[in-house]
Every structure is written in structure tokens, then in C-alpha cells.
Amino acid sequence: MFPKATYEMFAQKMYQTYKNHKRFTKPKLARTDFTINHYVGDVTYVADQSLDKNKDYVIAEHQALLDASKCNFKTDLCSTLYFKSSNKLQSLMETLSTTEPHYIRCVKPNSVLKPRIFENFSVINQLRYGRQLESAMQGIQQSDHLMNFLNDSECCLQMFWMDQMKIFSCVAICDRMGLKRYQ
Secondary structure (H helix, E strand, C coil): CCCCHHHHHHHHHHHHCCCCCCEEEECCCCEEEEEEECCCCCEEEEEECHHHCCCCCCHHHHHHHHHHHCHHHHHHHHHHHHHHHHHHHHHHHHHHHCCCCCCCCCCCCCCCCCCCCCHHHHHHHHHCCCHHHHHHHHHHCCCCHHHHHHHHHHHHCCCCCHHHHHHHHHHHHHHHHHHCCCC
């Protein structure tokens, strides 16, 4: 499809490839849009400008001219660009290291894709295999009392765990974190 691909060509390729897929639809009036029917609802995507970020805009003649140059300017320019890029990367890393990431992880509540039905085992496995439980455990300060953590999370936990499971969960978290004295 590259390098002469257009948005319309990309959309047409999507229409041809997925026209019979039950979760893919083509909006009636759009030439570059397509809709994915997720279990939580329909999401329409617009193909415009989605290809730009994947194109390399280096012009061959310009590259050949720079390669043939004997001028030190090229070396100085590249080292300056490298220095600026390196500084920007360092600044980004410093900013990221001071932040606390927050994200939303969608969990499929049931295999029948119906509202208000929770399959506890399936949800716990999704959290476990998606490493959400492990990530949450790593984010807990060791000085925090784990029962407080579970009580603060009661609204999320009540649909999954019975009261007896709270104790088991606390013990499992402490064991995983290597804590010996947590009472």
C-alpha cells in the first residue's frame, strides 16, 4: 500500500478486508470512516491523517546532497540535533519519573456480553493476566495497612470477593510483597 497510499485507499482496503466481519461496518456517507462494534458500543474511526505518521519524508536528492558534502556544517548540524534530541528525551524521562501514571483498563465482565452480569472468575483472571493486580500490589506502600487498602477499594471488590476472601487476599498480597510482619 505504501508509498503512494491515500486515506481513501486505506479505507477501501479496510472495507474489502473486513466487509463480512460481524463487528465491522462502513458508515453510509463516509469515504474514509469505519466503525468497530465493540461490546460496550460502536466506535467510528476516521482514516484521514492516520497514514502521515508512518511516512518517511526524506527526499532522496537532499540525502544524496548531504552525503556528498565535505563541509563540517553537516557534522555540526547532526551533533547539534542529536544534543537537542538527547536533552528533550532526558527532560521527558525526568517528567515521567515524577508522575504517577493513571490509566483505564477495560475488563470484560462476562462472556455473554450482557450488562449487569459478572463472572467473578473471568474478571479476576483478566486482572491477574493483564498484570493489574501485580501493578496495584507494587504501587502499595509497605507502610500502608493492607486492610485499609481493601476497605478503600470496597466498591470494586464487593462484587468479586466475599468477606472471607478479604483475609485471603491480604495474606496473598503480603506474601507476594515478601512482608513477614503485616499485622
